[in-house]
Amino acid sequence: MKKKTAAALIGTGMFFSMGVGAFAASNLQPIQAFLNTGLKIQVNGQSFTSSSAPITYNSTTYLPLRSVADALDVPVRYDAAKGLVQLGEQTQGVSIAAGFSDMYHTKEPAKTTYAGKDYKEVYYNDGDGDREGSFMLHPNKKYATLVLQAAALDKDITKFVVLDSDTRKELKSTSIARGEGLKTITVNISGSKELYVYGELKDGGKLFVPLTTSYYK
Template sequence: MNKKWIITGGAAIFLLSSSAGVYAGANLQPIKAFLDSSMKFKVNGKPFQPQNEKGAVIAPIIYNGSTYLPVRAVSGALGVAVEYDAKNNTVLLGEKLDGIPIADSASSSHRTKDPQLTTYNGKDYKDVYFNNASGTRGASFMLYPEGKYQKLYLQAAAIGEDIEEFFVQDSDTDIKLKIDSIAVSEGMKTFEIDISGVDALFIHADVEDGGSLFVPLTTSYYK
């Protein structure tokens, strides 16, 4: 999506907030700057009020004719994930190069590492969500990306019976980010979902009696 900034005043230069630890660096220089609480912002033609990570309204800093805002204040409005890598003193914006398995952030009573239950089509996925209960039911679990990632690549398979409705929902806003179905004949299906700024995800499937939902947690990943 092509997103444009409309900014009253100088060029926009985005800095990460101090809470991320940037003030711990050794190469800092003191400067004299000014806060401009009168400056207004628009995102795609709509008014935008910059806020810090705690929701408090902030004013831009003016220094040498340039306008500075925290990265974290605008990343959500632009739909870009942001994270600070303290070890390497690096700001990470958008989709990451390497995928991060969702296993560490998954929570469910149907999660299992039992070798008798983690194998699908001859491949052992080691750690899976596997709802093979009886009866027509809802099969669901939670993920906690904590706003650190741009994309979720979620794998899932229907076993025994087709799954007519499968969805991924932002747990805080109840907005469904993906709605689809999973047929047994499709095998392992991969869903690509934009999760920028999302803290918690609700994964749900309507499963028929005799059917199961299989989600590998080792090959599903964030980026």
């Protein structure tokens, strides 16, 4: 239903309400258009208030793409260097390693190597006692899916959760057995700005998350 609605809105025409990069600026042409503040909009039967007023130009109404994408939970990305707007799930993954920050983030080969492979960058929680091994991710509503790899070392992780930190909605909950190797966990994160990821760890247990092979798309 959301995809059909998005297609209908795209047919109406949209504009992308983000900063204009050098590529886009070189292709801009001046036009005379009008802010259409009297237009009422509904998304899936519900009233929708845009962050920017629609624009009418040559009998076509254009809606702000960012606002509509947020309302439909459709990820949208803008690559200023390429002059490219991308809607929906990306065909190529974007590693979660970029911008990752946590006290258990390590590049030490002794900790980044698992089953004979060096993953270069890893979240490796080897703390003491029963604890919650956790970290934050910041997809910023740009992606539809999180593909996360994780392994339990020495002891099982009976609960591993991906939570939307703004809504507190549990997006995924699973377990990771210490003998199953790297487990691939796929999570629908459409509309999520920040994620809180945690595993309930027992004393002596460790959580291994390779950042280079975990990705958004």
